[in-house]
Amino acid sequence: MKKRILFLAASVGLLMGCPDDETTTPQSKTFEITVTNLTVAQPLSPIAILSHSADYHLFKVGEAASLAIEKVAESGDNSDLLAEKDSNEQVKASYSGSGVILPGEQDTLTVSISDDDYALLSVASMLVNTNDAFIGETQLDASQIEVGASYSMNMPVWDAGTEANSETAATIPGPAGGGEGFNAARDDNDKITFHAGVVTSDDGLATSALTATHRFLNPAARVTITRTE
Template identity: 45%
Template sequence: MKTKLTLVAISALLLSACGDNDNNSTVVTDTPTPPVVDYEFSVSITNLTQAQPMSPIAVMLHQSGHYFEVGTAASNELEKLAEGGDNSALLAQSMTMSSSTTETPVGPGSTSTISIKSETLANLKLSLLTMMVNTNDGFSGLNAIDVSTMPIGEKKMYRTSAYDAGTELNTEAQGSIPGPADGGEGFNVERNDNQNMVTMHSGVVGNDDGLTSSTLTSKHKFDNPLLAITIERIK
């Protein structure tokens, strides 16, 4: 009888132990994904020229690199912008973290505002590029401006200069200017400018100054600065 009671007690202890193991099993729960934080900038651009519409203006946020450098050859992406006003290749470059563009050109005296966002401020830089469409390969913009430490509400103001992509001769000839002064050819894969590097633009000559083959006139001339730009961190 004693042996039988002992076996019953052991069985009860084993069952109790099994029950404790079940109760102490580990419960796995999903860790909630933290919300994405957006940092937002507002970029206001005013065209200061008399008769140089600016192609749709591209704004890019990036952490490294440059979209152009004076004294070095223009990239194919920059060439497409500077000769034909097409910014799509620039916006698609691998170093671009986020980008935005005006839908239409910005005319003389006009202002356009672009909003652009980023998920980080670390090493954040802002670049801006546009073509002076009444030129062969002239462009303007900002080159890798540091916005990583801007607090909300701060504004930075800039004036931009004129650059020559160095990919197409500045003949100003009929059929070679894509803007309204001519309505000619835009991007051409052939580079016929022997300098083949980005420089400061020397300006247009025009047929009023004796270049009889030019499709441009004195009103298409420009002087620096070309654009007035305000960058504000708004979020």
């Protein structure tokens, strides 16, 4: 008992001797996030990556897409999504890819996380030769990845449900169509679901601007998160 009392007294003394203004600075963690395009003829729009808290969801399957996701899925425009670091207190930081990711190629972004409360990651990009197909993952937890370790996962294709999958040249912004991108009107089922794929003109949809090469099977991309520091 005497030893325990002495130990407690010594502990209290040490605590009392610590200056009030000393705080522990969280160690910053650095990651390289690579997205690889696995399709044959579907370029991916510049990727958007957000670091955020557990209260944030980039999207939820079966629910309506946000305006930011709609713009990514219909036109590849990620500016609204990137701006959520300023408009949403649950989003700590946002990062944009350097450009379009062509089939078989990849893009790598460096992401820094200084607070484990905001160590969840979300990723999104459009398959540009579609009406509103996108790849996206949300709430990927990077907090437990050790230095030198990597985490990879395949990314399926989602249908934003904001634009009918007509496949006409006028409604596809990619090189296969060169048509309209974002349109505020929602003329589909207005909920995010797994994408059923494209029909194409080779399979009987005469008005389609797409050919068999534009078809995609899941997964369409792979994301790899590597902690470097």
